[in-house]
C-alpha cells in the first residue's frame with residue numbers, strides 16, 4: 295500500500311464533493327471518474343496494485359539471487375567433496391589392505407548409485423564406499439562422512455511450507471515409559487523436523503502432552519482399531535521411529551508390527567530401537583531386507599538379536615565382525631551397535647563413529663539418537679535417492695550428534711548430566727558439526 299507521502303491527492307482536495315457538483319451543473323457528468331472519491335479510490339487502488347507488483351518483482355529478484363548464491367555454495371561444497379574423493383582414491387590405491395579385514399570385501403558401488411544426486415557427489419560417495427573396511431579410520435574419514443551428512447541438511451528458506459523438512463512419527467509410550475517417546479520426538483523436532491507425532495497408549499498421552507506443547511500426541515496405541523488410527527497418518531509421515539518406551543505387551547507389539555508392514559509398503563524410512571528391537575528379536579522377518587530400515591541396538595539388545603538369528607553365542611571379542619554378520623543375516627539392513635564406539639554397518643563395510651562423548655551414560659540418550667536418526671534418514675533418502683545406502687549417512691550423523699550433545703552437556707553438568715540436558719545442546723551441537 296502507498297504511504298501517506300506517495301498517496302496522490304485528488305484535485306481540489308480541499309473542496310467537498312457537493313460543492314464540486316454545484317460548480318459544474320451544465321456539463322454532463324461522467325459517471326465514476328468525475329466523482330472525486332471514486333477517482334481517488336481508483337488512483338489509490340492503481341498505485342496499490344503497482345506497489346504490490348513492484349514488491350513481487352523485487353522479491354522474485356531477491357529469491358533468484360538467493361538461489362544463485364545457494365547454487366554457488368553447493369558447487370563449492372561439491373568441489374571440496376570431489377577433492378576429498380580424489381585424495382581418498384589415491385590413498386586407497388597406495389595403502390596396504392587393513393589388517394582387520396571384514397568377512398566379505400566391500401563391493402564396488404554400481405554406477406547407478408547417486409544417480410539422483412549430482413555426478414560429482416556420486417563419485418565421491420562411490421570412492422568412499424569402495425574403500426572397503428573402514429575399521430582403521432582416521433580424522434579424514436570422519437570429516438568425509440561429516441561432509442556427506444552436511445550435504446543432506448536442507449537449507450532454511452522462506453520458500454518452504456510447514457512439514458517440508460520432515461514429519462516424523464514415534465511409535466511408543468505406555469504406562470511405564472513416557473520419557474522415552476518424549477525424548478525421541480522432541481529430538482526429532484530440535485534436529486529440524488517440522489512436526490513430530492507420538493502414537494502412544496491412552497494413559498501415556500496426557501503425561502507426554504504435559505511435557506511439551508510442541509508434540510502432537512495420539513492416544514491410539516491400545517485402542518481396538520489402533521492400526522487403522524495410525525495408518526490414517528502414514529501418508530503424511532516422512533519417517534518412523536518404532537520402539538522408544540513401547541513396552542513389551544503382546545498387543546502393543548502386534549500393533550507395532552502391523553504399522554511397520556504398512557510403512558514398508560509406503561517406502562517410509564523406519565528406525566527401530568528399544569522395545570521395537572524386542573519385536574525384531576521375536577520376528578526378524580518384520581524388517582529383514584528392508585533397505586530403508588535401521589536398527590539401533592545397545593549391547594544387550596544386540597546380543598539378544600544376534601543369538602536369535604545365529605542360534606549361537608556371539609563372539610564378543612570381535613564386535614565389527616559380529617555387527618557385519620548380523621546385518622548380513624538381516625538382509626543387509628543398516629545396523630548401529632551403540633557403545634564406546636558406535637559401529638555402523640550395512641553388511642559390506644563398518645563405519646565407526648568415535649566422536650568424543652563423556653563417561654556419563656544416562657537413560658534416554660538412545661532415544662535422542664533414534665529420534666534424530668528418524669529425521670536424518672528422511673533427509674538422506676531424499677538427497678541421495680538412488681544411492682546404495684543413504685541410511686549409513688543418516689546413522690553416522692545421528693551418532694555424531696548424540697555424542698557431541700553428550701560431550702557438551704557433560705562439560706556443564708558433569709555427573710548430573712541427564713538426557714534433558716543433552717537435548718538442550720542439540721541446536722549448538724548440530725551447528726558445530728553440520729553447519730560450520
Ligand SMILES: NC(=O)C1=CN([C@@H]2O[C@H](COP(=O)(O)OP(=O)(O)OC[C@H]3O[C@@H](n4cnc5c(N)ncnc54)[C@H](O)[C@@H]3O)[C@@H](O)[C@H]2O)[C@@H](O)CC1
Nearest residue numbers: 471472473474537538539540541568569592593594657658
Ligand atoms: N525415561 C524413560 O521413559 C526411558 C525409557 N526407556 C525405555 O525403557 C524400555 C526398556 O529399555 P532398556 O534399555 O532398559 O531395555 P532392557 O530391558 O533390554 O534392558 C537392557 C539392560 O541392559 C543394560 N545394558 C545396556 N547396555 C549395556 C552394556 N553395554 N553392557 C551391559 N549391560 C548393558 C541396561 O542397563 C539394561 O538394564 C525401552 O522401552 C526404552 O525405550 C529408556 O529409553 C530409558 C529412558
Ligand SMILES: Nc1ncnc2c1ncn2[C@@H]1O[C@H](COP(=O)(O)OP(=O)(O)OP(=O)(O)O)[C@@H](O)[C@H]1O
Nearest residue numbers: 592632633634636651657658659660661663696697
Ligand atoms: N561407552 C560409551 N562411550 C561414549 N558414548 C557412548 C557410550 N555408550 C553409548 N554412547 C552414546 O550414547 C548413545 C546411546 O547409547 P546407549 O547405549 O545409552 O543407548 P540405549 O541404552 O539404547 O539408551 P536408552 O537409555 O535411551 O534406552 C550411543 O549412540 C552413543 O553415541
